[in-house]
Amino acid sequence: MKRTIRWGLWAIVAVAILWTGVWFGARWWLGDTLHKSIADLSARNGIIVDCAGEKIGGWPFELTVNCGDGLTVALPDGGKFTTAGAHGKGSAFNPRQLDFRFEAPTSYTAPDGRRLALSANELAASVGLANGLANRLALTTRDLTATGPLAGATEGKLTIGRGELLLARAAERPKDADIAATLDGFGVAVGDTALMPLPIRLTLAATLAEADMATAGPAALAGWQAAGGKLTLHRLAAELGGATLTLTGEGTVSETGLVEAEGQVTGRDLNALAVAAAAGGRSLTPEIAGLVMAFVFMGSAADDGGRSIGLKVTDGVVSANGREIARLAPLF
Numbered sequence: 001m002k003r004t005i006r007w008g009l010w011a012i013v014a015v016a017i018l019w020t021g022v023w024f025g026a027r028w029w030l031g032d033t034l035h036k037s038i039a040d041l042s043a044r045n046g047i048i049v050d051c052a053g054e055k056i057g058g059w060p061f062e063l064t065v066n067c068g069d070g071l072t073v074a075l076p077d078g079g080k081f082t083t084a085g086a087h088g089k090g091s092a093f094n095p096r097q098l099d100f101r102f103e104a105p106t107s108y109t110a111p112d113g114r115r116l117a118l119s120a121n122e123l124a125a126s127v128g129l130a131n132g133l134a135n136r137l138a139l140t141t142r143d144l145t146a147t148g149p150l151a152g153a154t155e156g157k158l159t160i161g162r163g164e165l166l167l168a169r170a171a172e173r174p175k176d177a178d179i180a181a182t183l184d185g186f187g188v189a190v191g192d193t194a195l196m197p198l199p200i201r202l203t204l205a206a207t208l209a210e211a212d213m214a215t216a217g218p219a220a221l222a223g224w225q226a227a228g229g230k231l232t233l234h235r236l237a238a239e240l241g242g243a244t245l246t247l248t249g250e251g252t253v254s255e256t257g258l259v260e261a262e263g264q265v266t267g268r269d270l271n272a273l274a275v276a277a278a279a280g281g282r283s284l285t286p287e288i289a290g291l292v293m294a295f296v297f298m299g300s301a302a303d304d305g306g307r308s309i310g311l312k313v314t315d316g317v318v319s320a321n322g323r324e325i326a327r328l329a330p331l332f
Contacts, residue, residue: 019060020059020060022092023059023060023092026063026092026095027056027057027058027059027063029095030056030063030065030090030095030098030129031056032132033129033132033133033134034065034129034134036132036133037129037133037134038051040133041134044212045076045212046075046076047073047074047075047076048072048073048074049071049072049073049074050071050072050073050074051065051067051071051086052067052068052069052070052071052072053066053067053068053069053070054066054067055068058089058090058092060092061091061092061093062089062090062091062092063089063090063091063092063095063098064087064088064089064090065086065087065088065098065100066085066086066087066088067085067086067087068085069085070082070083070084070085070086071083071085071086071102077111078110078111079108079109079110079111080108080109081106081107081108081109082106082107082108082109083102083103083104083105083106083107084103084104084105084106085102085103086100086101086102086103087100087101087103088100088127095129096128096129096130097126097127097128097129098126098127098129099124099125099126100124100125100126100127101123101124102123102124102125104119105117106118106119106120106123108146110148114148114149115148115149116146116147116148117146117147117148118144118145118146119144119145120141120142120143120144120145121142121143122140122141122142122143123140123141123144124139124140124141125137125138125139125140126138126140128168135168135169136166136167136168136169137165137166137167137168138164138165138166138167139163139164139165139166140162140163140164140165141160141162141163142161142162142163143160143161143162144158144159144160144163145157145158145159146158146159150190154190154191155191156188156189156190157188157189157190158186158187158188158189159185159186159187159188159189160183160184160185160186161184161185161186161199162182162183162184162185163181163182163183163184163186164180164181164182165179165180165181166178166179166180166181167179169211175209175210175211175212176207176208176209176210176211177207177208177211178206178207179204179205179206179207179208180204180205180206181202181203181204182201182202182203182204183200183201183202183203184199184201185199185201186199186200186201186202187199187200196240198240198241199240200238200239200240201238201239201240202236202237202238202239203235203236203237203239204233204235204236204237205234205235205236206231206232206233206234206236207231207232207234208229208230208231208232209228209229209230209231209232210224210227210228210229210230221253221257221331221332222253222255222257222332224253225252225253225254225255226255229252229253230250230251230252231250231251231252232250233247233248233249233250233251233263234248235247235248236248241272242269242272243267243268243269243270243271243272244267244268244269244306245265245266245267245268245291246265246266246268247263247264247265247266247311248263248264249261249262249263249264249311250262250263251263251313253331253332254315256315256330257330257331257332258315258316258328258330258331259313259316259328259331260313260314260315261311261312261313262310262311262312262313263310263311263312264308264309264310264311265308265309265311266302266306266307266308266309267291267292267295267299267306267307267308268302268304268305268306268307269306270292270295270296270307294309294320295307295309298320298321298323300321309321310322313328316328316329316330
């Protein structure tokens, strides 16, 4: 009996030692992969990530990454995202995924120095790891408000009821990135004036070819174009008061830095806008009313009963159904 107990205790000790070795191996792999991903992000995209006070722990069954003294993400255009702390958690049984939550206060500083204060009931991220690098990023937010100064002393305000953004690389297309996003309850206000009479729902599905070069800042766009870089917009839709605007197309930049693109924008159930606004005791803003009139006078009938306008950008010249409506400055 005593021998059986003794053997049982030794077995428990052996399993504990073995599992501790496995856990430390997973911890080392996670730390090495995160550091390689951060270095790769800096080298390829010019994005600098600083996890101050980094600690990796979670023994015995979890893997945790804490930036206890704050997280800073500096973008190549000079913009900067900062948060008071970031805490990631994953399972030692599946170290290829980490779920992060961010601590307030959180802010974004624009390249010109203006600061946007961010507040949300939920602001989280999930990072997927494979082949020694990060290959997937999912961001989620709930009840997000961003406020900051515009021209003069006017304050701007952006609100999102619920937002999701997914960036992912497919194994068969490692240089490309698939992008998907949904924003519910999206609104923008300048001072006390709302620019939309009703909250908007935005959905996006796109593929960015040569994604690393495209996101490395304006200085890299020339190389992106030479490498065959292209943005394919599978769908960008805005739903407002029962009406829907959908944009599809492809775009790139020319050798001289001018945007080259072609697509189509389709409006459906546009008459529902005025009805929905009136039901809410509001009126259409001049911008929204002008957009509706553009579809009435310039749009052609679509198969589903909507109105479509063909858009084309050639050497930076934007035209709608062959009529020039704007000119875009070179990107580089």
